[in-house]
Amino acid sequence: MKHRILAAGLAVAVLTPSLGAAQGSLHSHPVPDYALPASYLERIAARDDAGPLLNAVIVQATTAEDALASVVDPYGPLFARSVLVKDNIETREWPTTAGSLALAANMTGRDAPLISRLRQSGGVVLGKTNLSEWANIRSSRSSSGWSAVGGQTRNPHATDRSPCGSSSGSGAAVAAGLAWAAIGTETDGSITCPASVNGIVGFKPTVGMVSRTHIIPISHSQDTAGPMAMRVRDAAMLLTAIAGSDPADPATADADDFARDFTAGLDTASLAGVRIGVLRGQIGGHEGVAAVFAQALADLERAGAVLVDIEYAPDPQMWADEYTVLLYELREGLDAYLAGSPADIPVRSLDDVIAFNRANAAAEMRWFGQDIFETAAQTTDTQAYAAARANALRLAGAEGIDRLLAQHDVALLIAPTEGPAWPIDLVLGDHFTSGIGAGSLAAIAGYPHLTVPMGAVEGLPVGLSFISHKWSDHRVLQAGAAFERARTAALMHPRFAPWSPDGE
Numbered sequence: 001m002k003h004r005i006l007a008a009g010l011a012v013a014v015l016t017p018s019l020g021a022a023q024g025s026l027h028s029h030p031v032p033d034y035a036l037p038a039s040y041l042e043r044i045a046a047r048d049d050a051g052p053l054l055n056a057v058i059v060q061a062t063t064a065e066d067a068l069a070s071v072v073d074p075y076g077p078l079f080a081r082s083v084l085v086k087d088n089i090e091t092r093e094w095p096t097t098a099g100s101l102a103l104a105a106n107m108t109g110r111d112a113p114l115i116s117r118l119r120q121s122g123g124v125v126l127g128k129t130n131l132s133e134w135a136n137i138r139s140s141r142s143s144s145g146w147s148a149v150g151g152q153t154r155n156p157h158a159t160d161r162s163p164c165g166s167s168s169g170s171g172a173a174v175a176a177g178l179a180w181a182a183i184g185t186e187t188d189g190s191i192t193c194p195a196s197v198n199g200i201v202g203f204k205p206t207v208g209m210v211s212r213t214h215i216i217p218i219s220h221s222q223d224t225a226g227p228m229a230m231r232v233r234d235a236a237m238l239l240t241a242i243a244g245s246d247p248a249d250p251a252t253a254d255a256d257d258f259a260r261d262f263t264a265g266l267d268t269a270s271l272a273g274v275r276i277g278v279l280r281g282q283i284g285g286h287e288g289v290a291a292v293f294a295q296a297l298a299d300l301e302r303a304g305a306v307l308v309d310i311e312y313a314p315d316p317q318m319w320a321d322e323y324t325v326l327l328y329e330l331r332e333g334l335d336a337y338l339a340g341s342p343a344d345i346p347v348r349s350l351d352d353v354i355a356f357n358r359a360n361a362a363a364e365m366r367w368f369g370q371d372i373f374e375t376a377a378q379t380t381d382t383q384a385y386a387a388a389r390a391n392a393l394r395l396a397g398a399e400g401i402d403r404l405l406a407q408h409d410v411a412l413l414i415a416p417t418e419g420p421a422w423p424i425d426l427v428l429g430d431h432f433t434s435g436i437g438a439g440s441l442a443a444i445a446g447y448p449h450l451t452v453p454m455g456a457v458e459g460l461p462v463g464l465s466f467i468s469h470k471w472s473d474h475r476v477l478q479a480g481a482a483f484e485r486a487r488t489a490a491l492m493h494p495r496f497a498p499w500s501p502d503g504e
Contacts, residue, residue: 060127076122099147129169199461207446272304420460
């Protein structure tokens with residue numbers, strides 16, 4: 001037995017059980033290797049602690065038996081597949097911290113509805129993943145994947161480079177083979193960016209497809225949970241398990257009309273004759289990304305897709321209004337969540353969190369501050385908020401994605417998701433590749449966004465984004481699965497070592 005010290009005296013026991021323990025929990029029924037929690041627990045012990053530390057997992061089941069004990073039906077659709085969960089989503093076994101020491105004791109003893117659905121479908125909740133603290137909404141100079149609870153998550157393809165965020169641990173863990181799949185959350189880019197730079201599939205569903213109840217919030221307009229996996233089919237399986245309506249979340253009122261078996265038709269989905277809009281203005285200026293994207297376009301054409309070039313430049317006011325919305329809804333949502341937590345926690349409002357961080361600055365604010373929190377605490381103009389929300393939604397939805405799809409008679413929009421992973425820089429913060437991607441359109445509009453690995457730049461993975469209209473989740477997944485089969489670029493395997501120009 002060993003202990004991983006998390007924070008403020010909190011320690012989590014970690015055992016490395018034998019594969020036989022997991023087999024015995026299911027009695028005489030054979031369990032495929034991918035379903036064995038024990039094998040993943042062994043990998044977590046070996047890989048998450050491999051130097052330099054990946055720090056992808058904050059806490060995990062003590063034994064395989066413990067992990068399997070919470071499964072409602074191990075022979076359900078997920079058949080005991082092991083899933084890691086971002087640590088802003090409540091599970092009854094462990095505290096839900098959002099990476100903050102202020103919530104180290106946030107042991108609510110309850111499952112988020114999406115976790116209940118996961119268990120009922122036969123999924124194993126293997127543990128919780130690290131994240132950018134408070135889902136990257138605390139500071140404008142943060143380092144993606146850093147939290148006071150979990151430390152700095154690292155990209156398994158290049159351990160000195162960023163895993164992006166805020167679902168950093170979920171992306172890195174799946175890429176490192178620490179679970180069959182993981183659940184992340186996104187407000188704007190927090191599933192798709194870490195999926196892209198870690199070389200995996202990430203899917204941000206239509207907002208309202210998956211319940212947000214008992215998830216630490218940023219924005220009720222844009223927040224959603226979603227699957228992260230190695231294959232589109234696996235992501236679709238996980239989405240099938242967690243999608244559906246929740247009376248406590250009004251955004252999900254129509255979810256049951258669109259939730260389905262999202263794996264249906266994936267194996268035979270074709271791109272033949274499918275018109276796809278290519279967002280040329282969102283390729284950016286990085287030559288390596290442009291070359292990988294060109295190969296992906298050739299693969300799509302070879303599969304029969306009809307590519308339509310689209311020149312589009314978003315109105316910068318869209319992002320300004322989005323920021324106003326996020327600030328206002330963060331204050332309201334976080335105040336409500338903290339006030340309602342049944343756990344014995346020292347913070348019950350955003351103001352309390354700001355004060356906690358100041359009092360614990362050495363641990364919480366050594367690397368960056370909380371300027372976004374402080375601005376959000378002062379963002380109280382309801383009329384300005386309502387106007388900003390209406391305008392951002394119009395620019396991203398009706399006059400953004402919807403207009404582009406209709407005007408060019410295309411079913412989908414595509415662009416690179418993000419540039420290659422940048423070096424981790426706790427002193428100066430993140431270094432995103434400018435000008436790449438159209439994910440903010442889908443995030444602000446609340447529409448589905450899928451990223452699928454399309455190749456690599458100097459050994460660093462990059463993803464291809466598929467975007468379409470609201471509730472078109474199944475169609476987007478089908479297109480991604482068809483591209484996955486048509487893709488000619490070889491997938492990169494994690495090296496668990498710092499990046500080098502020769503990949504050695």
